[in-house]
Amino acid sequence: MSSVYTVGQINAYIKRMFTQDFLLSRVYVKGEISNCKYHTSGHIYFSLKDETGTISCILFAGARKGLTFRLENGQRVVVFGGVSVYERDGTYQLYAKEVRLDGLGELYERYEALKRELEEMYYSCFEAEKSGNTDHSLSG
Secondary structure (H helix, E strand, O other): OOOOOOHHHHHHHHHHHHHHOHHHHOEEEEEEEEEEEEOOOOOEEEEEEOOOOEEEEEEOHHHHOOOOOOOOOOEEEEEEEEEEEEOOOOEEEEEEEEEEEEEEOHHHHHHHHHHHHHHHHHHHHHHHHHOOOOOOOOOO
């Protein structure tokens, strides 16, 4: 039988691989914020997503001091940091050192446009009922 490793050994090995990778240690990642949570410790946990995937992120309280705005779901941002492994859970995440705004996220913009469209439809139906025109047929 070949060598048998513990879960901790494998996670530590993978973390060393991530740490030694030059690209992953200093990377800019662009995406839309989702699942943003401010922790009582001062850390901010969030995900960055685009059309093809999601990556978990953390901005530690110390790095948060340079933040000039409040992170919110739907914001499009560029995050600078390093990708590493959280050994306890065996998951990788982006450890953010800097976050800058890159406009509103496209997915959020589409959501807001759909919300406005549905609100307009609702109010036009409501106004039609108030005026006594209750014909909701699709004919002109």
